[in-house]
Amino acid sequence: MTGPGADRTTTPADDHQGTALFAELARSVVALAAREQLRSFALPYPRSAQRVLDRMVLYCLDRGWAPPRSVPEVMAWCAEHTAGGPLFQVPAEFLSPEARLIDPVGRLPSRICLELASHGPQGQVEQEAVDLLTDLAARCGSAERYSRCRRFLADRPVIGQRDPFSDGSHWNPALWKRVKDLYEPVPEYLLSSRVLALCGTCGLPGLSFGRRAAGPGTWCESEHCPPGVHFRLIRDPGRTLLLRRSLRIFLCLPGPTEFAALAELSRAGIGHDLVPAALGAHFVHTLAAAPYLLRTYDRLEPALLASRITNTPVDATADTLVVVPRRQADRPGYRSAFATALDDDCRRRTMLTTPDELVRQIGILHSSRKGNAHA
Template sequence: MISDKDDTAIVRMVARGIIELGAVARLASFSMPYPRSAQLALDKLVATLLETPGSAPLSVPGLVDWARYRPLKDWPLSIPDDLLTGDDLLISARTGNPSQLCVEWAADRGELERNALESLRRLADDCSTADKYLRHLMFLVERPVVIEQELLKLQDRRLLRVWHRVRDLYEPVPQRYVFRDAAALCSACRFLMVPAEGMGWVCETDDCASYFPDGDVHAADQLFSLPLGLRWFVAHPGRTELALRGSLESRGAAIDHRHDHLVVTWQDDESWVLMTRDRLNPALLARSIGERAADLRADRVLVVVPGNRLVAQPDYREIFARNLPTAASTAELVGDDELIDLASARSCRP
């Protein structure tokens, strides 16, 4: 299991500095004064590399260049192999935005994911019934970005009531997504798009089904988006979770939707807990769910990831298991397709 007796804390600091930089401007065009977290990350990195002459970036823009063009495996730092995932850039070469991996690093042992899940917990507490909570959750998952004027024109009063309840979870579109007072939604996944020089609009999600999907362009002040944590840690895996719910119910399971997991109860009262996540880095995933999984009580605790993650990285399962805290060692990692197979076999039992 990975400890912090290495330079992982520095990578976390850099990731959080990049996230904060990206919150105030496009990473290709930011200017002084720099956010404090970015400057602290640079200072810490330089101090760590004092004995490696000429190896450290000399400025915050230099640090951004490292994050965009230099994979973590090429940084002169002590980073455990389990935390290195292919060409792991902290800034997406395609979008110029903080990459998904950067978001995962920024969330490691921090508040980004925790705050997103806490928002869901408060929403669940505010809803008087499980069905009402599910309607609100589906709204967030299906609409990571809202075109408010179009929504208000709808005659669906139930939908409008949901919007008024979750409205405070949304925020104006960050400036880095705005070009000439316009912003765009991806027509494939409905996440935000990034203005890309010479290429129009590019979806912020690197694994979007459509590589350069057409954008649904609107005046930027008409769009409201979920904050970064809610987009990546709730809406992104939430579609998989809702699809799994339907498949399990069709096989006879009763589903209780908690704020960060599903409780699945079969007809003979056997219970499963499903924690649906979508992470590039299996070691960071194991660390993020380890403490929570240790507190869950069920016959099986299953961590569900998109099956394509396991195909793309054959040692994903092994790295995940190796980095689980001992108290959560019974948690099982499965792909979403494997879960359906497990559920089908379970529902066929006499």
């Protein structure tokens, strides 16, 4: 089943040889990680891994460099070489120069890897999340049931034996029946000494490597949580279920931003309706004749986010508010890089904002509409 991610195009940077190869490597890293092969490298490899090794060899030979000799060596390069380094030279307006595909501490796909592996016509990870939610919406049969199920997933990336599977104060077996196939056993690569560590800040899986608190030498799937917060350690992970990784990254991670934005709208008395076949999309109803479109994300790479907004339009004519966490919006150059990467038409009707700015920005858009109507 295909949701809004079906209509995807490329950007000019995709024609750059180093960029295209870096993106193909991202997809191969994801494929190997899904088969728990980033550490053991057990044969056989996915076809994509062998294909990208062949491309890496040719790419290096064309430039007079010593090529990698094996898939494990290619993966080692993914933890060592950065996007903007001399090997790939990915344009800085497309990807952060310091971006790596494999986190050097966790030895797992980085968030940037997952974002890049979701980009373009061959994108995978985010598209899987969209398809899973689209299928869930169809099975729920009503917007209200789907909204409850979606909120359950966003709030519970991890389900343990003692979790109540509750909807309010009571166990809801009907809800659990609809969502349980989206959970799976804990994979070996997320265990350290047979223990599952959950980040004490975001609640997503981490790797503690024997340490009690987050800090140097530990890893968290969100990659942004502060040091010093103690991990929650699960010593019997066989009785624990994890939400699928695509949903943890593209639903749970932006969840706090989305729900903060909706809370701001509710406080201001502004109505909103969830768009089922999308990630974090809502129509916002004001006194304006046409609703605004609210799209919520937590993305590290502004150019990849802009490409997503441009090439997966929920409504190609609606004025769109793209809400991101404050920590992203305030990064130097993030807003300008996002705006620059949008096409001209999309840039005219798209505004990047944060939950705390949202209501004020809607007021600005509303005033602009009224001014244009009287012009």
